[in-house]
Each structure stands twice: as C-alpha cells, then as structure tokens.
Amino acid sequence: MGGKFKKTISLLDLTLIGLGAIFGSAWLFAVSNVASQAGPAGSFSWIIGGVIILLIGLVYAELGAALPRTGGIIRYPVYSHGPLVGYMISFITIVAYTSLISIEVTAVRQYVDYWAGGVLTKANSDSPTILGWLLQFVLLVAFFLLNYWSVKAFAKSNIIISIFKYVVPVTIIVVLAFHFKSGNFTVEGFAPFGFDGIQGAISTGGVMFAYLGLHPIVSVASEVKNPQRNIPIALVLCIILAAVIYTALQILFIGAIPTDMISSGGWTAIQDKFSLPFKDIAVVLGLGWVASLVVFDAILSPGGNGNIFMNTTARLVYAWSRNGTLFKTFSKVDKATGIPRSSLWLSLGLSIFWTLPFPSWNALVNVCSVALILSYAIAPVSAATFSVNAKGLEKPFKLKGMNIIAPISFIFASFIVYWSGWKTISWLLGSQLIMFVVYLIFAKYVPTDKVKLPQQLKSSWWLVAYYIVMLIISYIGSFGGGKGLIDTPVDLIIIAIVSLAIFFWAKYSGLPKAMIDNDDESPEEHAEHEKAEENPAH
Known part of the structure; x- marks a missing residue:
C-alpha cells in the first residue's frame, strides 16, 4: 500500500529547494574553466546551458507530478521500456550521483587548502596529498553518518548552510562590479576559440554541471500545492535566477581580472592562474575579507550539497533494487529510522572510489556532467512513450507542446554528450554497453515475471544503438580527443x-502497456509498513 503525500509545499518553498540544490561547488570553480575554454564569449555558454536544462526540467515536471516515486529518475524508464532499460539507466545514474558526492568533497578540500597552507594539495597540481585525501574521506564518512542515524539529523544539518548559498554569490557580484574593466572583453578577442569554445564549455567547463540540481523540485512534485501552476513556475524561476547569477558572475569575473594577466598568457592560462577563481581574484584585488568569505562558503556550500546527494543517492540505489535488477539487500530499510542503510553503504563506497582515479574537481566534473545528462535524457523518451502505452495516465501538470519539447530536449542532451569529448564518452558509454552484455549473461537471474526477456530486448535496442552511434560520431568528431x-x-x-x-x-518501441506500479512509498514509509505487518493491531 502506498503512502499518501500531503500538499504542503508552496511556490516559494519549491523555488528555494531548487536554488539550494543548484548552488554547490560549480559556481566556485566553473568561471575560470569557462573563460579558458571560450574567453568572454563563455557568458553565452551559461545562457545556452540554461535553455537546455529548462526544456529537460519541464519534461521532468510532468513526469514528477504524474508519477511521484522515490528515485523516480530511474523508475520511469522501467515503467516505459522495462527492466533492461531501467537497469542501464540505473547504472549510469548511480555513477553520476556518487561521483557528484566526490566532486563536492574535492571542492571543499581544494578550498580548505587555502587556510591549510598547501599541505592538502600537491604543488603545481589540483591532486590531493595523502592528508588531503584523508580529509575527503573523513567528510564522506561524516555525510554517511549524518544520513545513517536519522532523517532529522540530515535535515537540521542543512539549515544554516542554505543561508550562505544565496548571500555569498550576490556579495561577490556587488563587490566585483566596482572593479569591472570593459576592455577585458576585447583585449584578446571576444570569442578567441569560436563557437567550439562555447560548446565545449557547456559540457566540460562545468556549466551543465552547475544546472543539474533541479531534480529535487521534481522529486517533491506530489507534495506541491497547485502543481499545475507552481512546478513550472518554480522550474523557470530557478533556472532564470541561476542563469542570471551565473552569467553575472562570469561577466564580472572576466571584467575584474587585471588586463595584463590576460595579455601575458591569453585566455587559456586563466584556469591555471585562477584555479580557485573567486578566492584568487579577491587576493589579486587586495580584498582579503572577500577571499575569506569565499573560502568559508566554499567549505559550507559543497559540504551541504555532498550531504544532500549522499541522501539522494541512497534513495536511488534503493529504487534500483526495488526495480528488481540490483541485489535485494539494497532495498532493505531500517525499521527504527526508516533509512535504507545498505544503500547508504554502497553510496559511501562508490563515492570514495571516485576520488581515486579523478583526483581534482576539473577531472571529476566532466564525468559527472555526462553521466547526469545521459540519465536525465531518458525523461523525454519515457514521457513520449507514455503517450503511446499509458494514455490513461493522470497528469496533474500537463506540459503544453510536449510533442515538440521532448524530441528537442533529447537532441540537446545528445549535443552535451558529444561536447564532452571522446576521452570521456569512450569509457562511459563503453561501460554502458558492457553492462548490457552482463545483463544478458546473467539473463536467468533477471526479472522476467512481468516482462519477458525478448520484449525487454525489443524495447532496449534503441538505447544500445544510441550509445554505439554516439561513440562513432564522437570518435570522428573534434571534441576531447576525437x-x-x-x-x-x-x-x-x-x-x-x-x-x-x-x-x-x-x-x-516501449512496452505494449506501461509497467506502472502503485508503489509511491519512500523508504521511511516502506519501513513503517513492514513494522505494521510484523506487529498487527489486536
């Protein structure tokens, strides 16, 4: 029996939820990456990225309101195309979210090193020393423990952090405006790397990563007052506000750089000169108090997001297990706390793993961005398929123009995957194809009670073909080693x-009939129901 959701979340609440998830580590690093890849024209990367994520977000708004599910991002493909597609999307989603946790602790370590005197990061590198890696490990364990003991501990730990997420970026915008030099936008040319630079910055510069915090808005869709009105408004407000703030930060960062520092090495050198951009620019301008404020926020904001996404990832692992294509132990929920503790253990292990082959924020962000967009890109496909195999699905929020928005957003998602480059795509999509083969090898263990394997294959060939085609185009293309x-x-x-x-x-090619269940339980509700079944009233 599914739990009932209370509609208590207002438009303001929903907007703050979205903005709180967006402002993590991305804005603290991305501006120098974008400037190095695109020059002043990188400002347009933020606008283009915002439009793309808005289209995908609107699709998720319809799905989230119609099918409010814990871990819905990996359950929708199961409903529309069966367990095999759901299994592949689940894998890439878990890769995305666990690497996202690692990104946030890596960001904290790189900024803490400003106060630690260089003992946490190797000289002339962004890679951690042994002490730096141990700090990251301790932070990950702390996030794990906050989520392990209770949901209340998780929630209370984020209240103070949220305040700084909004105040600090706005403060920086105001301060840097007094150091703005318009000549910086023409000293080496406005678009020194052409449109290729703008494209590349969207995927590998951290732009898309910065926008990929909108999932929480969709995840609470069933608890929103007047979802038909408030969900799209909150999504649009969050993306527009984020785009305005991000673009302003980019423009003002470029305008505040001493012109001779641009002339001496060109835009390509900016990333190295300003590896911690807002701290570094504050130091260069003699604004010590701003540098300290940025570092303090850089510890709190990514730390808060790492905590949030440790919680989210455990719910996604739980949902994957409930789909039937991951070991059942990960769907077990602690009855006392309502927390999927075995899922938390897996989330912790994977987030630690990602800090090993990808030691810096820049190294991790490309992997995470592509994995997230591959995961998000399935939403337009599922939404379109439901119009064929779930025509009676009730939709509290119905997106006008879905027939146009869904395919366009899928095309844009493909652009982002391509812009990430061959070096990233080759192993990320290659691993997806390996997971497909693994599923077939262990076919006798996969769920076939509701959808037989031949139908699962029929409904998944398009995804296999998509991965292969994207690999080929990326290989012959001009991005990231193509x-x-x-x-x-x-x-x-x-x-x-x-x-x-x-x-x-x-x-x-979806299932003949959508495999939609009525299970909208959260892990906490699942635990309560298990308790009730073991201790029935007499």
Whole structure:
C-alpha cells in the first residue's frame, strides 16, 4: 500500500529547494574553466546551458507530478521500456550521483587548502596529498553518518548552510562590479576559440554541471500545492535566477581580472592562474575579507550539497533494487529510522572510489556532467512513450507542446554528450554497453515475471544503438580527443538527425502497456509498513 503525500509545499518553498540544490561547488570553480575554454564569449555558454536544462526540467515536471516515486529518475524508464532499460539507466545514474558526492568533497578540500597552507594539495597540481585525501574521506564518512542515524539529523544539518548559498554569490557580484574593466572583453578577442569554445564549455567547463540540481523540485512534485501552476513556475524561476547569477558572475569575473594577466598568457592560462577563481581574484584585488568569505562558503556550500546527494543517492540505489535488477539487500530499510542503510553503504563506497582515479574537481566534473545528462535524457523518451502505452495516465501538470519539447530536449542532451569529448564518452558509454552484455549473461537471474526477456530486448535496442552511434560520431568528431574528421556545424546536424530518428524509434518501441506500479512509498514509509505487518493491531 502506498503512502499518501500531503500538499504542503508552496511556490516559494519549491523555488528555494531548487536554488539550494543548484548552488554547490560549480559556481566556485566553473568561471575560470569557462573563460579558458571560450574567453568572454563563455557568458553565452551559461545562457545556452540554461535553455537546455529548462526544456529537460519541464519534461521532468510532468513526469514528477504524474508519477511521484522515490528515485523516480530511474523508475520511469522501467515503467516505459522495462527492466533492461531501467537497469542501464540505473547504472549510469548511480555513477553520476556518487561521483557528484566526490566532486563536492574535492571542492571543499581544494578550498580548505587555502587556510591549510598547501599541505592538502600537491604543488603545481589540483591532486590531493595523502592528508588531503584523508580529509575527503573523513567528510564522506561524516555525510554517511549524518544520513545513517536519522532523517532529522540530515535535515537540521542543512539549515544554516542554505543561508550562505544565496548571500555569498550576490556579495561577490556587488563587490566585483566596482572593479569591472570593459576592455577585458576585447583585449584578446571576444570569442578567441569560436563557437567550439562555447560548446565545449557547456559540457566540460562545468556549466551543465552547475544546472543539474533541479531534480529535487521534481522529486517533491506530489507534495506541491497547485502543481499545475507552481512546478513550472518554480522550474523557470530557478533556472532564470541561476542563469542570471551565473552569467553575472562570469561577466564580472572576466571584467575584474587585471588586463595584463590576460595579455601575458591569453585566455587559456586563466584556469591555471585562477584555479580557485573567486578566492584568487579577491587576493589579486587586495580584498582579503572577500577571499575569506569565499573560502568559508566554499567549505559550507559543497559540504551541504555532498550531504544532500549522499541522501539522494541512497534513495536511488534503493529504487534500483526495488526495480528488481540490483541485489535485494539494497532495498532493505531500517525499521527504527526508516533509512535504507545498505544503500547508504554502497553510496559511501562508490563515492570514495571516485576520488581515486579523478583526483581534482576539473577531472571529476566532466564525468559527472555526462553521466547526469545521459540519465536525465531518458525523461523525454519515457514521457513520449507514455503517450503511446499509458494514455490513461493522470497528469496533474500537463506540459503544453510536449510533442515538440521532448524530441528537442533529447537532441540537446545528445549535443552535451558529444561536447564532452571522446576521452570521456569512450569509457562511459563503453561501460554502458558492457553492462548490457552482463545483463544478458546473467539473463536467468533477471526479472522476467512481468516482462519477458525478448520484449525487454525489443524495447532496449534503441538505447544500445544510441550509445554505439554516439561513440562513432564522437570518435570522428573534434571534441576531447576525437579524430577531427567532421567539424561544426556538420557534426551537430548529424547528431540532430540521428537523435531524432532514435527518439521516435524509442517512443514506439516501449512496452505494449506501461509497467506502472502503485508503489509511491519512500523508504521511511516502506519501513513503517513492514513494522505494521510484523506487529498487527489486536
């Protein structure tokens, strides 16, 4: 029996939830990355990224209101295309969220090193020393324990942190405005790396990563007052406000750099000169108090987000297990606290793992961004498929123009994957194809009671084809180690055509009837129901 959700969340509450999730570590690092990759034209990267994530977010708004589920991001593909597609999307989603936790603790370590005197980060590198890695490990364990003992401890730990998330970026905008030099936008050319630089910055510069905190708005969709009105307004408000703040931070950072520092090494050198951009620019300008404020916020904000996403990831692992394609032990919930503790253990282990091969924020952000967008990109496909195999699905919020928005958002998601480059795509999509083969090898253990394996395969070939095609285009493309056999705009035209074809293939190859269950329990509700079954009233 599913739990009932109370509609208590207002428009203001929902907007603050979204903004709170957005402002983590991204704004603390991305501006120097974007400047190095695109120059002053990188400001447009933030605007383009905002438009793309808005389209995907609107699709999630409809799904979240219609099917409020714990871990819905990995349950929707199961409903529309069956366990095999759900299994593959679950894997890439867990990769995304566990690496996201690692990103946040890495950000904390890199900024704490400002006060630690360089003992946490190796000289001339962003990689941690042994002491620095131990700090990251301790932070991850702390997040784990906060979530392990109670939901209340998790919630209380985020109240103070949220205040700084809004105050500090606005303070920096005001202060840097007094040091603005318009000549910086033309000293080395406005777009020194052309449109390729703008594209690359969206995926690998941290732009898309900065926007990928909107999932919490969708996850509470069933608890929102007047969802038809408030969900789309909150999504639009969050993205517009974030885009305005991010773009302003980018413009003012570029304008505040001493002009001779741009002339001496060009835009490419900015990332090295300002590896901790707002702290470094404050020091250069002699604003010690701003540098201290930034470092303090850089410890609190990413730390708060790491704590939030440790909680979220455990719920996603729980949902994957409830899908039937992950070991059942991960769907066990502690009856006293209502927390999926075994899922938390897995989340902790994976988040520790990601700090080993990817030691810095810059190294991790590309992996996380692509994994997240691959996970998010399934939403338009599932939404379109439900119009075929779940025509009677009740939708508290119905997105006008879904027939246009869904395929366009899928195409844009494909662009972001491509812009991340061959070096990232090759192993990330390659691992997805390996997971597909593993599923077939262990076919006798996979869930086939509701959907037989032949139907699961029929409903998943489009995803396999999509991964293979994206690998081929990336290999011959010009981003991140590609062979450079095709350039913009030819590459984007090919991706758009192929993505559109695969989108409609996916739309009409879903399950004959959507496999939607009525289980909208959270782990806490699941634990309560298990308690009730073991201790019935007499």
